[in-house]
Amino acid sequence: MIKTFTPNDVIRYAYQETPEEENQVIEQVLLTDPEMNALYEDVLMLQRQMPLTVLHPSDPVTIRIMEYSQHFPGIR
Amino acid sequence: MEKVLVDDGTLISRYIKGDEKAFQSLVQRHKSRVYTTIYLIVKDTYLAEDLLQDSFVKAITTIKSGRYxxxxxxxxxxxxxxxNLAIDYFRRDKRYPTIILEDGSNVFNTLDFSEDSVESVQIRNESHARLREMIQRLPDQQREVLMMRHYGEMSFQEIADATGVSINTALGRMRYALINLRKQMLKYNWNYDQNFYPQ
Incomplete structure (x- = not known):
């Protein structure tokens, strides 16, 4: 049976969640279908950009969390 | 000598046995992604820090009570x-009306942010801050999948299991997140690959 590939398959492929046997067929789809290729490119760009969106909390809040842990009784 | 990265599971085991340094490593390793997840929902740095603290307090209580x-x-x-704490905050505080649109999104997500703080105006000048704003405007379920996949390093099957939906629903939400991000980029005439291919 011939499997029809969907945008969901392209997303799984972009996140390396497809089995090896599917990869070659999806790569062919990406070469021939501009819409699927555009979706794939969007995922790749998001993967590059997302690490840059990470923000960092202040040191005082980190210290408060650790102090809370130190004063919380452990498992007996 | 090269440092060997101790996995989270080992750090948790050490923490349960009383090793506070193991917990410090966990906090240092994950605090920024947890903080960003909250900030993208609440859009306020002070509130995000409060909820970050609450999140870790809940984790500490659960782990040290032997329920992890x-x-x-x-x-x-x-x-x-x-x-969940960030979403609960809004529900409890009723700061925004919960009106669900035909496509299942919350009407809040379609509103422009007209009362931006001085701080948010400053960070908007940075291109990655623009992407954060676009993510903030996504419907809750789409934003959640995006953050779990990228910040939580979860597979789509794990996301589906965690959120109680099928893998196709989780993938569909991711797809709509991508479509909505693309729409916003067109609307604001912004191309998010410009950072990588500077003119």
Whole structure:
């Protein structure tokens, strides 16, 4: 049976969640279908950009969390 | 000598046995992604820090009470705690009306942010801050999948299991997140690959 590939398959492929046997067929789809290729490119760009969106909390809040842990009784 | 990265599961085991330094490593490793997850929902740095603290307090209480059973999947677990606390904050505080549109999105997500703080105006000048704003405007379910996949390093099957939907629904939400981000980029005439291919 011939499997029809969907945008969901392209997303799984972009996140390396497809089995090896599917990869070659999806790569062919990406070469021939501009819409699927555009979706794939969007995922790749998001993967590059997302690490840059990470923000960092202040040191005082980190210290408060650790102090809370130190004063919380452990498992007996 | 090269440092060997100790996995989260091992750090949790050490923490349960009383090793506070193990917990410090967990906090240092994950605090920024947890904080960003909250910030993208609440859009306020002070509130995000309060909820970050609440998230870790909940984690500490659960782990030290012997009720933690996530088998080493600490990051997805605490991201879920943080996400739920941030969403609960809005529901409890009723700061925004909950009106669901035909496509299942919350009307809040379609509103422009007219009361931006001085701080948010400053960070908007940075291109990655623009992407954060676009993510903030996504419907809750789409934003949640995006953050779990990228910050939580969860597979789509794990996201589906954690959120109680099928893998196709989780993938569909991711697809709509991508479509909505693309729409916003066109609307604001912004191309998010410009950072990588500077003119």
């Amino acid at each position: 059973n996530e088998e080493g999947k600490f990051l997805p677990w605490i991201l879920r705690i943080a996400h």
